[in-house]
Amino acid sequence: MNLPFILDVALGLIFIYLILSLLASEIQELLTTVLQWRAEHLRRSIEILLAGDAQNSEKPEVIQLVNKIYGNPLIQSINQEAKGLLATLPRKATWAIGSFFSLFRKSSSRFRKETVFGDQKRSAPSYIGGESFANSFMDTLQLPVLVKKLTEIRLEQFKNERLDDIRQILIQLQVYINNQELSSEFATDIATDYKQLELEYNRITDEFNKDKYDIYMAINRMRDSLDKYIDSFQANIGNHEDILDKPLRELKFVRQDIFADAEKAIVLGGLKPNINEIVKSIKKGSDIHGEVIAAIQDKDSETYKKVQELIDILPDSVVDSIETMAKRAQMRAKSTEEGIILLRKEIENSFDSSMERAGGVYKRNAKGVAIIIGITLAITANADTFHIINRLSKDSLLREIIINKAVQVVPQGSNASDMSKVDPNEILKEVELPIGWTSANVQQQINVTKYRINGLPVFSVLSMIAGWLVSGIAIAMGAPFWFDLLGKVMNVRNAGKKGKQAPRNQDE
Structure with a gap:
């Protein structure tokens, strides 16, 4: 037994493994498509990410939250589906098959009317990028809505505090006017001007709530209204300078202290809630959460329903995770907008890390499925490794035919991209x-050894079973592996032939 002979037998065996591996790959890809394993594994991985562990991933609130994320337009746009009767027929067939198999593994936490993807969805994306998930998740959390609502609440408080400051000044003035027994007309003018200021402040907050302008414009308009009120107050001084001088100075102090700088007024009023405060607004039991809920007076409003529904389905693990990420983001953020961007990036990084781990789990699961498919295919095709080696080592004609075919299929210099050109069905x-x-092949396997137990070929059968297992594991190693190995063995074989021919040419 020399090296060329061993290489020829190895080439034949590797070539057969390659053909069977290609068939197994097609079968596994078909099963993956029909049963949507990638999409389902992605969905399960997201559930585990949000729940914190696999055990809590079956909780109804986790399922509902993931359903909401999957219902987001950003995620739905990723899931491209064919349109038209002819184009959708194959997909409907795979849905039917997939639905049938899903009956045996449906989660107890899902309603019967739901599919594995929730809300009657028959398909879902098999890949979601970190950025897409982060944007969809942030949108599902409705953080912009909470930011707006929290700002509205605090602007209302800011307005009331400023009006109360002015009211206290006017109350002291009113007491002095009453003691001095001045004309009621003078007091009425001052009260009328205050009522006008109050109306203007109310209009400013209402228009801000209707998104007519941003918080900076709201503060500047409040400042301008106060300036106009102070000017009117000063115009009424007349002969009452001794009475109105002190209140006027106090009003100017309020204006200077609060409204001299819009940014300062916003900070003092907490009118730009930081990202940590925003996240706390969705945490049950927190002061800010109570502040938001208490401020939404209309319990039938769309805003209240959205906020309450979101808070009800948010698992504690999700809130805790977001709060931790928000604290990290807040340490680096200089503004609310930057805080939201950094939080989105934290969520994106967390998702990418989780999906990287999930990808490893999927590969291990896929390898397990590949082994099952490989062994099943080996039994179905009766691909017994020991019998194949025995035939190749004894039948030189068979060996030559297979090697010639291998040379045609994998010419010298070919690479993995050429593997798609190999048609296993045509080769078979x-x-x-x-x-x-076939009876001839089975007979050869049975007669591989003459040992019998009570006349039964027990050793031959055991050898067949062992051969199937070896073939199944070899098939599971994948067509790319055998294609690459086949090319390397052929290069070694060809190099050996050239080495033999060289001395002969020199002798001539």
């Missing part, structure tokens, strides 16, 4: 491989 038609359940 052209070459009679030492596999299959």
Whole structure:
């Protein structure tokens, strides 16, 4: 037994493994498509990410939250589906098959009317980028809505505090006017001007709530209204300078102290809630959460329903995770907008890390499925490794036919991209491989050894079973592995032939 002989047998065996691996790959890809394993694994991984662990991933609130994320337009736009009767027929067939198999593994936490993807969805994306998930998740959390609502609440408080400051000044003035027994007309003018200021402040907050302008414009308009009120107050001084001088100075102090700088007024009023405060607004039991809920007077309003529904379905693990990420983001953020951007980035990084781990789990699961498919295919095709080696080592004609076919399929210099050109079905038609359940092939397997137990070929059967297992594991290693190995063995074989020819040429 020399090296060329061993290489020829190895080439034949590797070539058969390659053909069977290609068939197994097609079968596994078909099953993956029909049963939507990638999409389902992605969905399960997201549930585990949000729940914190696999055990809590079956909780109804986790399922509802993931359903909401999957219902987001950003995620729905990723899931491209064919349109038209002919184009959708294959997909409907795979849905039917997938739905049938899902009956045996449906989660107890899902309603019967739901599919594995929730809300009657028959398909879902098999890949979601970190940025898309972060944007969808932030949108589902409705953080912009909470930011707006929290700002509205605090602007209302800011307005009331400023009006109360002015009211206290006027109350002291009113007491002095009453003691001095001045004309009621003078007091009425001052009260009328205050009522006008109050109306203007109310209009400013209402228009801000209707998104007519931003918080900076609201503060500047409040400042301008106060300036106009102070000017009117000063115009009424007349002969009452001794009475109105002190209140006027106090009003100017309020204006200077609060409204001299819009940014300062916003900070003092907390009118730009930081990202940590925003996240706390969705945490049950927190002061800010109570502040938001208490401020929404209309319990039938769309805003109240959205906020309450979101808070009800948010698992504690999700809130805790977001709060931790928000604290990290807040340490680096200089503004609310930057805080939201940093929080989005934190969520994106967390998702990417989780999906990287989930990808490893999927690969391990896929390898397990590949082994099952490989062993099943080996049994179905009766691909017994030991019998194949025995036939290749004894049948020189068979060995030569398979090697010639291997040379045609994998020419010298080919790479993995050429593997797609290999048609296993065509090769199986052209070459009679030492596999299959033909009577001649089975007879050769049975008669591989003459040892019998009570007349039964027990050792031959055990050898067949062991051969199937070896073939199944080899098939599971994948077509790319065998294609690459086949090319390397052929290069070694060709190099050996050239080495033999060289001395002969020199002798001539």
